[in-house]
Amino acid sequence: MSANTSGASGGIAGWATDLVETLGGPGAGIAIALENLFPPLPSEIILPLTGFAVGQGALSMASALIWTTAGSVIGAFALYQIGRLFGRERMYALWERLPLVKTADLEKTERWFAKHGTKAVFFGRMVPIFRSLISVPAGLERMPLPIFLSLTALGSFLWNLALIMAGYALGAQWGLVEQYVGVLSKVVLGVAVLGLVLFIVRKVRSRKVPPVPPVPPVTASPGPREHGG
Template sequence: MDFMTLALPQEPAGGIAGWAADLVDTLGGPGAGLAIALENLFPPLPSEVILPLTGFAAGQGVITLFSALFWTTLGSVVGAAALYGIGVAFGRERMHALWARLPLVKASDLERTEAWFARHGTKAVLLGRMVPIFRSLISVPAGVERMPLPIFLALTTLGSLVWNSVLVLAGYWLGDQWDTVGTYVGVLSKVVLVLALAAVAAYVIVRVRSCNRTPVGAAARHRRRD
């Protein structure tokens, strides 16, 4: 019985799990690293499937546990570095130009965000690597703000190693039940997404109300001057 059959005993060898299992079966550790690098660039690819599956492969002797952790962490860093490069290429000037065209936002909002990132960017990059959805996206503002590359790579490596280790080891210990990891992490991802959408909605509501009040306040001040 081959690894693909062991990994996917009750479903056809297709989908994300089948694709990842085929990469690991064919390329070993580098295949897992490639899958995770692509997951960083395309967040819809779920690390909560790829990483536990890689841990299961290590438990079956397809690759070693060290290889699983090394290559998936390297893949995370490579993918994050590519997104960092996109942020650098986009740059602050383009970011400000784009921001100026967006409705309901002010230049001061972006300036405050930049100031926050200057103070807390290291924590954001480190902890962001352990938060579903944001673990990929956090690399772009780091590039836009030109966080020193050695610091970015060090923080990304550490944060990725922690996240990858938890999911890879879970798959390693759970054996053929590795896919249950995805269920729990998937719920966490949905919670994070809902909270992010709620925050955006609250921001828009506050901005709309502020814009609606501004003309009234300006008219009142004008009448007082008259």
């Protein structure tokens, strides 16, 4: 496989190329497992490169999909365990020490995840950055492991399939996938940062403005009694 990898995110593309060339499908799976644990390793490079390798005959499409999906599940499971071992009590103890936040906010988040957690885990696998981070609250909230693993496998399979097929179709131009998905990553990150800023601003303002005490209702005083003559 002779991909043009010299300019893609420093040595990441070359490192992934070596893994795939040396180990084939298992190498791609290892790269994706590490990408889940360390989001700075971008799947938008590793997966299209794997698709290019499929086109070059270095491995089969089935092997690429099976191993990269397995790598996604293994990496996500490790983060799930971190959240699970950290535990709800430790999270609340840490939360209470943080400025500008309230325990009620964490309770609301727990209720939201209990209601929408399955959607968050499934669709989160197809969103750059959050595809890794979503495993931690899933473990923290102790989402049933079979459900977590099933949603992770399905969502990751679809994400991997799309990027591997893109790399396969583009051939030597597989690096174009990184450019387009990289734009999506920046948009998602920008929205997250904006949401965090707005959250902090709202909290600061709510603490600066003291609550207005309720005005007691005005009751009419009884008038003088009229005595009959």
